[in-house]
Amino acid sequence: MRNSVNVRALDPFYPIVDSAAWVARLVGVGARLIQLRIKDADGPTFARETRVALAHCRKAGATLVVNDDWRAAIDEGAEWVHLGQADLAAADLAAIRRKGLRLGVSTSDEAELERGLAVDPDYVAYGPVFPTISKDQAAAALGLEGLTRWKRRVGPLPLCAIGGIDLDRAKRCLAAGADIVAVISDITLDADPEGRARQWIAAIRPA
Numbered sequence: 679m680r681n682s683v684n685v686r687a688l689d690p691f692y693p694i695v696d697s698a699a700w701v702a703r704l705v706g707v708g709a710r711l712i713q714l715r716i717k718d719a720d721g722p723t724f725a726r727e728t729r730v731a732l733a734h735c736r737k738a739g740a741t742l743v744v745n746d747d748w749r750a751a752i753d754e755g756a757e758w759v760h761l762g763q764a765d766l767a768a769a770d771l772a773a774i775r776r777k778g779l780r781l782g783v784s785t786s787d788e789a790e791l792e793r794g795l796a797v798d799p800d801y802v803a804y805g806p807v808f809p810t811i812s813k814d815q816a817a818a819a820l821g822l823e824g825l826t827r828w829k830r831r832v833g834p835l836p837l838c839a840i841g842g843i844d845l846d847r848a849k850r851c852l853a854a855g856a857d858i859v860a861v862i863s864d865i866t867l868d869a870d871p872e873g874r875a876r877q878w879i880a881a882i883r884p885a
């Protein structure tokens with residue numbers, strides 16, 4: 679039996695970015711949990727970005743979650759990987775576990791939730807909660823109510839809300855049952871991303 683992740687060990691502010699440079703900027707203002715989500719890089723670029731992002735996170739004491747490419751995550755010595763449903767079906771979960779990696783999974787409906795729970799994840803993501811501009815072929819917005827249902831189902835397992843979430847919506851997601859809130863555009867498209875990240879941290883990180 680693996681040790682489970684304490685909900686309080688994961689920072690509620692969970693920015694998702696697509697380069698090591700972004701990781702450096704956000705750990706620089708205090709992000710402690712950050713996902714590297716690179717969609718169209720070749721293998722060497724993905725590996726290099728992952729390596730540099732990991733170095734930034736280690737220096738800052740932050741946790742990096744590598745999206746999609748669990749092989750690169752293992753090869754570069756990451757501690758966390760995030761997989762969508764298609765990646766999950768194709769992944770060598772035994773290899774991921776053998777290396778001691780923590781695993782987050784995406785879910786957008788109840789069948790996906792059950793498939794996700796079956797792999798004994800370390801957190802479950804639910805979304806898109808609201809319409810999103812940041813994901814190709816995203817499922818329709820699911821709404822806040824599902825977060826409460828998901829939380830009832832996952833119990834102490836950390837629940838991550840994702841999709842179309844700004845700071846005001848983040849607070850509503852946390853009130854509805856989410857433990858952590860993932861965000862792309864509300865941070866990266868802000869005129870002052872560092873300032874916006876500081877606002878998120880001040881508003882949702884427990885004292």
Ligand code: TZP
Binds near residue numbers: 805809810816864
């Ligand atoms: N998965 C579900 S919604 C989404 C992902 C990766 C995109 C989230 O980005 P944004 O800009 O915070 O809506």
Ligand code: MG
Binds near residue numbers: 745
């Ligand atoms: Mg994926």
